Amino acid sequence: MVAIGYEDIVKAPKALLHDHLDGGLRPATIIELADAIGHPLPSTDPEELGRWFVTAADSGSLERYLETFAHTVAVMQTADALRRVAAECALDLAADGVVYAEVRFAPEQHLDHGLTLDEVVEATVAGFAEGTALAAAAGQRIRIGTLLTAMRHAARSQEIAELAVRFRDSGVVGFDIAGAEAGFPPTRHLDAFEYLQRENFHFTIHAGEAFGLPSIWQAIQWCGADRLGHGVRIVDDITTGATPVLGRLAAYVRDKRIPLELCPSSNVQTGAAASIAEHPIGLLRDLRFRATVNTDNRLMSGTSMSREMALLVEAFGYGWAELQWFTINAMKSAFIPFDERLAIIDEVIKPGYAKLLP
Ligand SMILES: O=c1[nH]cnc2c1ncn2[C@H]1C[C@H](O)[C@@H](CO)O1
Numbered sequence: 001m002v003a004i005g006y007e008d009i010v011k012a013p014k015a016l017l018h019d020h021l022d023g024g025l026r027p028a029t030i031i032e033l034a035d036a037i038g039h040p041l042p043s044t045d046p047e048e049l050g051r052w053f054v055t056a057a058d059s060g061s062l063e064r065y066l067e068t069f070a071h072t073v074a075v076m077q078t079a080d081a082l083r084r085v086a087a088e089c090a091l092d093l094a095a096d097g098v099v100y101a102e103v104r105f106a107p108e109q110h111l112d113h114g115l116t117l118d119e120v121v122e123a124t125v126a127g128f129a130e131g132t133a134l135a136a137a138a139g140q141r142i143r144i145g146t147l148l149t150a151m152r153h154a155a156r157s158q159e160i161a162e163l164a165v166r167f168r169d170s171g172v173v174g175f176d177i178a179g180a181e182a183g184f185p186p187t188r189h190l191d192a193f194e195y196l197q198r199e200n201f202h203f204t205i206h207a208g209e210a211f212g213l214p215s216i217w218q219a220i221q222w223c224g225a226d227r228l229g230h231g232v233r234i235v236d237d238i239t240t241g242a243t244p245v246l247g248r249l250a251a252y253v254r255d256k257r258i259p260l261e262l263c264p265s266s267n268v269q270t271g272a273a274a275s276i277a278e279h280p281i282g283l284l285r286d287l288r289f290r291a292t293v294n295t296d297n298r299l300m301s302g303t304s305m306s307r308e309m310a311l312l313v314e315a316f317g318y319g320w321a322e323l324q325w326f327t328i329n330a331m332k333s334a335f336i337p338f339d340e341r342l343a344i345i346d347e348v349i350k351p352g353y354a355k356l357l358p
């Protein structure tokens, strides 16, 4: 196998379906924005603050991992802050060689300083457009779709679903629910999911991360999710051995080509996987599930799309063929129209990997 260098992974075109806007801020930006509003931080040194987020998120518990978002959400409460954070997100992803990204965040968490839900989305979408244009000017092509998340412990999912549909022609391509999974099953938000289905809209659901098969089953068979956010616990329905045997739910997920938005580093931090080497992504790829590689929260995991791929190369010995497979899986599973997905696969991804494949 040809050894794969990190710089080449950065250059390779990558597609990202699961990245949280409030989980990807630059530490230096958090410090500046926090200073402007008098929000106290654990450190005002960018490197130290970056390390603090990774350490604090490295808890083995999703609930404690989520506590670190208090600092990022606190500094994203004005239109200017949201626009800046979104623009920097687009620039950072483009610089990492991501050519397509769906970035999500929960508008209901950004109303503390008086913005309306519509103003929150307008500012964020404008920031993505600004960052995308700046990246293009620097020769880095990226397309960003916005996903609106509703918090699963709250009761605003119908409102956020309607917000997402209102902005469907202005940059919002899908809907999601996130937050602590145990105790908050997706069926609590059935009204929102049924509304989205009637509107022919797309949605993914965080399921099968901190809670297992019942959450995945509900997300698919009750709520009608197009994709699974994480979905990593689907392995609980697979009996491993010389010939792995799939249970009915795992077989359904694979047969229907339901995309799994796998996030290796995040899963290790929250305890959903013991290590990268033991992450179920290896098995799920071998079994040809529609597996994709994602960052989840670049700040909390101190990671990037290239780093996630490099970790998989190291742990599983993957080469360019596997990295291209994950990338095409992600692009096929994106929420933008089919013809646009195909154009990115044919015009950007395949030519990009053709230069790298032996
Ligand atoms: O991996 C996750 N699981 C569940 N919830 C998450 C995860 N990463 C981020 N979140 C939450 C915290 C954010 O404030 C929110 C919206 O992006 O989504």
Ligand SMILES: [Zn+2]
Pocket (backbone or CB within 6 Å): 018, 020, 178, 206, 229, 296
């Ligand atoms: Zn997530």
